[in-house]
Amino acid sequence: MAKVAVAPYSEKEHRAAITRGKQTKSAPTAVVRASFRSESNSLVLDLQNEVCVVLPVHQIVELSGRSPEELAAVEISPLRDGLLWRSIDVAISVPGLLTDLFGSAVRSQLGTIGGARLTTAKARAARKNGTKGGRPRVSSKAS
Numbered sequence: 847m848a849k850v851a852v853a854p855y856s857e858k859e860h861r862a863a864i865t866r867g868k869q870t871k872s873a874p875t876a877v878v879r880a881s882f883r884s885e886s887n888s889l890v891l892d893l894q895n896e897v898c899v900v901l902p903v904h905q906i907v908e909l910s911g912r913s914p915e916e917l918a919a920v921e922i923s924p925l926r927d928g929l930l931w932r933s934i935d936v937a938i939s940v941p942g943l944l945t946d947l948f949g950s951a952v953r954s955q956l957g958t959i960g961g962a963r964l965t966t967a968k969a970r971a972a973r974k975n976g977t978k979g980g981r982p983r984v985s986s987k988a989s
Contacts, residue, residue, distance in 0.1 A: 867925060875941050876926040884914040891940065894926070905947060908936050 876894035882903075883890055889901045889909070903909050909917060912934060921930040929938045 875944060877922045877929065877940055878926070880920045880922050880929055882914065882917040882920055884918070887914075889917070889920070889929075891929075899944070901943070901947060906938070906943065908938055 874893065874895040874897075877891055878894055879890075879892040881890045882888075883900075886900075887903050889903055889906070891899045891901070893899065903912075903917060909931075912931075916931065916934050919931055919933050921932065922928075923930055923937070927940055929940060929943075930936070
C-alpha cells in the first residue's frame, strides 16, 4: 500500500483546528437530531439552540424524488453542521440549507432588528456626531 503524505502542521495549528471544531459543534445551527417524517414528507431538525425546524423535502433539490426509505437514513455529520445520506451519496450543509430556504427573509428581519437596537456604542457615536453638527442636510435641488 502506498504511503499518503500529510502536510505538516504545527501544534498551534492543531489546537486552533480543535477549537474551531468545538465552536462549530456548539453553534446555534448545530444539529442535535435529524429525522424524516414520511406522513408529511418533511425533514425535522432539532438544533443546538433548542429550535425545531421542519422543512418540506420537495423544496430541497438534492432530496426531491427520493424514496421515504432513502430519506429516513439521514445522519448528522461529525461536526453537526451537515446532513448525510450515505446510500444516495448526498451531503447537505445545514447553515447553507437554512440560508437557501429562509435566507433573504431572515437576513432582512435580522437587519431590521439589529438596526433598531440601541447600544451604548451607537448612543456614544450619535452624541459624537451631534457635536459635529449631526448628519449633513439633504439638499433638495430640482434636476
